[in-house]
Amino acid sequence: MAEIELRGIEKRYGEVPVLKGVSLKIQDGEFLTLVGPSGCGKSTLLRIIAGLEDQDAGEVSVGGRTVDGARPKDRDVAMVFQSYALYPHLTVFDNIALPLRTRRLSFAQRLPLIGGLLPGRTGIEKTIRVEVEQAAAMLDVAHLLHRKPGQLSGGQRQRVALGRAMVRHPTVFLMDEPLSNLDAKLRVQMRAEITALHRRLGVTFVYVTHDQSEAMTMADRVAVVIGGELLQVGPPDELYRDPRDLKVAEMIGSPKINVVARGHWADDRPILSAALAPQTKHLAFRPEAAVLTTPTAGLPGGTVTDLENLGSDIFVHVALRDGSETVVIRTAPDEPRLSLGRAVGLKVDAARLLQFDEAGRRCGDIEQVAA
Amino acid sequence: MSVMALAHRRARPAARRRQHQAAEATVGWLAVSPALILLICLLFGPAAAVILFSFTDWQLGASTFRFVGTENFAALWADPPFWKALINTCIYVAIVVPGTVGLGLATALLIEASPSLRGFYRAVHFLPVMSTMSAMAVVWGTMLHPSIGLVNRTLAVFGMTGINWLRDEHTALLAVALIGIWQGFGFAMVLFVSGLKAVPQQLYDAAAVDGADGLFDRLRIVTLPMLGPVTMFVIVLTASRAFEVFDSVRVLTQGGPNYASEVLLNRLYSESFDYLRTGYGAALTVVYLAIVIALTIAQARFIERRVHYS
Ligand SMILES: Nc1ncnc2c1ncn2[C@@H]1O[C@H](COP(=O)(O)OP(=O)(O)OP(=O)(O)O)[C@@H](O)[C@H]1O
Ligand SMILES: [Mg+2]
Numbered sequence: 001m002a003e004i005e006l007r008g009i010e011k012r013y014g015e016v017p018v019l020k021g022v023s024l025k026i027q028d029g030e031f032l033t034l035v036g037p038s039g040c041g042k043s044t045l046l047r048i049i050a051g052l053e054d055q056d057a058g059e060v061s062v063g064g065r066t067v068d069g070a071r072p073k074d075r076d077v078a079m080v081f082q083s084y085a086l087y088p089h090l091t092v093f094d095n096i097a098l099p100l101r102t103r104r105l106s107f108a109q110r111l112p113l114i115g116g117l118l119p120g121r122t123g124i125e126k127t128i129r130v131e132v133e134q135a136a137a138m139l140d141v142a143h144l145l146h147r148k149p150g151q152l153s154g155g156q157r158q159r160v161a162l163g164r165a166m167v168r169h170p171t172v173f174l175m176d177e178p179l180s181n182l183d184a185k186l187r188v189q190m191r192a193e194i195t196a197l198h199r200r201l202g203v204t205f206v207y208v209t210h211d212q213s214e215a216m217t218m219a220d221r222v223a224v225v226i227g228g229e230l231l232q233v234g235p236p237d238e239l240y241r242d243p244r245d246l247k248v249a250e251m252i253g254s255p256k257i258n259v260v261a262r263g264h265w266a267d268d269r270p271i272l273s274a275a276l277a278p279q280t281k282h283l284a285f286r287p288e289a290a291v292l293t294t295p296t297a298g299l300p301g302g303t304v305t306d307l308e309n310l311g312s313d314i315f316v317h318v319a320l321r322d323g324s325e326t327v328v329i330r331t332a333p334d335e336p337r338l339s340l341g342r343a344v345g346l347k348v349d350a351a352r353l354l355q356f357d358e359a360g361r362r363c364g365d366i367e368q369v370a371a
Numbered sequence: 372m373s374v375m376a377l378a379h380r381r382a383r384p385a386a387r388r389r390q391h392q393a394a395e396a397t398v399g400w401l402a403v404s405p406a407l408i409l410l411i412c413l414l415f416g417p418a419a420a421v422i423l424f425s426f427t428d429w430q431l432g433a434s435t436f437r438f439v440g441t442e443n444f445a446a447l448w449a450d451p452p453f454w455k456a457l458i459n460t461c462i463y464v465a466i467v468v469p470g471t472v473g474l475g476l477a478t479a480l481l482i483e484a485s486p487s488l489r490g491f492y493r494a495v496h497f498l499p500v501m502s503t504m505s506a507m508a509v510v511w512g513t514m515l516h517p518s519i520g521l522v523n524r525t526l527a528v529f530g531m532t533g534i535n536w537l538r539d540e541h542t543a544l545l546a547v548a549l550i551g552i553w554q555g556f557g558f559a560m561v562l563f564v565s566g567l568k569a570v571p572q573q574l575y576d577a578a579a580v581d582g583a584d585g586l587f588d589r590l591r592i593v594t595l596p597m598l599g600p601v602t603m604f605v606i607v608l609t610a611s612r613a614f615e616v617f618d619s620v621r622v623l624t625q626g627g628p629n630y631a632s633e634v635l636l637n638r639l640y641s642e643s644f645d646y647l648r649t650g651y652g653a654a655l656t657v658v659y660l661a662i663v664i665a666l667t668i669a670q671a672r673f674i675e676r677r678v679h680y681s
Binding site: 047 | 573574576577579580584587588591596597599
């Protein structure tokens with residue numbers, strides 16, 4: 001039982017608003033990622049949930065209980081930090097055991113030297129040892145228990161940090177860009193390990209990242225935070241297919257969604273201009289939502305400026321006719337090879353064309369207008 | 372002709388390089404020579420002279436001397452005041468080092484905890500470091516004066532009779548040591564404050580989430596271990612300074628009463644310049660230097676082993 005509810009969270013640092021009224025409900029056992037550009041307030045939001053930072057307005061509840069003002073240790077949350085935040089002077093074993101020791105040993109038992117002599121400590125230490133070893137085995141760091149963090153690789157440190165977080169079976173896991181210090185290959189591997197861990201533990205995960213592919217591949221739902229506002233929350237494919245805001249559309253998906261000012265298309269008199277809503281200012285489509293044709297009068301088009309061959313796909317960069325904008329189109333590798341500088345036509349799937357108004361909000365979906 | 376030209380051309384870069392290296396070496400020696408000359412004149416030369424003197428019976432101002440072998444060292448070994456001075460110096464170090472480190476750390480933590488008082492604290496605590504010890508010793512001498520001193524007058528307010536701190540066998544060394552702490556802890560504090568700044572906030576956050584958010588746990592789990600290297604540095608610095616305690620003793624007690632506050636450097640000064648027994652003083656200096664060098668080596672070894680984490 002640990003759903004998290006945020007109601008109208010606001011936070012300012014001095015005069016600068018960092019979070020502008022974020023409301024979000026996270027289900028029990030859900031894997032939710034918070035994604036957004038650097039400085040948008042993701043870490044701040046996570047720290048507010050953890051209790052490391054106080055919000056200026058709004059409420060946080062964990063497991064149905066309002067936790068505002070409660071100390072981090074009383075919230076039953078665990079946190080994994082970007083730079084691991086392992087205690088450098090303690091061994092891996094002691095790092096993982098620390099949350100258990102602070103909870104189970106009395107103040108006197110925690111005292112150095114004298115603590116070890118007090119009655120009851122040996123028994124508690126024994127159960128702690130068992131649990132630490134279990135956690136370590138689960139994360140494949142059992143053979144490293146006697147080492148110091150300085151003697152571990154980045155991936156091993158991250159696993160130890162995960163171990164320290166999970167050893168006391170919290171109902172909520174908070175992770176702040178836990179993989180950003182790892183190299184690309186290890187990152188992909190750790191992604192899989194973290195999602196596996198989530199499935200195994202079945203508790204709520206809130207995962208902060210600025211890497212949209214991480215957000216998309218790991219999460220049940222993705223929450224996009226930009227400029228201190230929560231713009232959209234939904235399953236990854238919904239965000240990809242149906243972004244409610246131009247910023248969300250641009251945040252999600254790689255390569256980035258193609259955005260073209262409406263003017264270009266009016267000049268080209270595309271077939272669908274009749275279907276555009278009057279307030280539409282920007283048109284956007286995914287790289288796979290258009291096909292390349294031979295140049296055709298009346299259709300948008302341009303010249304090929306770059307080819308990115310990924311093996312499975314080739315991304316063709318096309319500079320639109322007046323040269324001010326470039327779009328990226330995905331083509332299959334078995335299509336006839338294009339050469340740089342070729343003139344091509346562009347046919348966009350009208351059903352997958354997204355329209356946005358001046359402020360970047362979605363407007364006039366094609367189906368509705370056509371109907 | 373062409374072959375010769377070729378050989379000539381090939382030989383020249385090597386020769387030029389050699390020439391160049393030689394020039395560079397000359398410039399290098401020229402550059403270090405002022406420092407080197409000073410070092411020889413002011414450090415190695417006198418040290419060698421002291422070692423030489425320690426085997427003679429030379430007296431300051433005398434025109435002749437004779438070699439007496441290890442006689443001076445034997446005299447030293449049999450001289451109770453020397454042992455008293457050595458023991459007192461060790462006691463002084465044993466009081467001043469923990470006192471300075473403890474007080475410095477405590478004030479540094481206080482300063483970090485209350486940002487508004489920072490400027491005030493810093494000025495107050497750093498003042499002793501900036502002033503010369505002999506001047507400050509005079510001030511302390513007045514403060515500890517048995518009848519007109521501030522300390523005893525304050526005690527009198529609370530109905531206690533103070534003693535003659537600097538003239539009492541039981542308190543003279545302690546009083547000097549407390550003055551030593553007072554003088555040194557400001558510097559220790561400044562080092563600790565900068566050390567505290569370098570402790571990553573994330574560790575405190577992690578500790579808070581892990582349930583270690585009380586003052587004691589934060590100190591035990593994050594602050595003190597992360598201050599390890601700074602603490603080591605402060606200890607080494609304070610210990611080597613404490614070992615060479617001199618001016619406060621010289622000004623306040625002259626090592627008395629009855630050698631109760633005698634320390635090595637004061638002993639050395641008295642023997643060499645009050646009693647003009649230069650040879651004996653030189654032997655004492657040699658012993659002192661040997662102890663200092665041994666301590667330095669031991670400390671360096673210890674530090675290398677203990678306090679590097681990453
Ligand atoms: N202690 C602070 N004092 C003042 N401003 C702060 C403080 N902490 C964060 N900020 C500001 O709040 C904003 C949000 O910070 P936050 O750390 O939440 O960003 P983020 O989304 O996690 O970014 P990143 O992806 O770079 O980690 C930033 O503009 C930052 O400059
Ligand atoms: Mg962040």
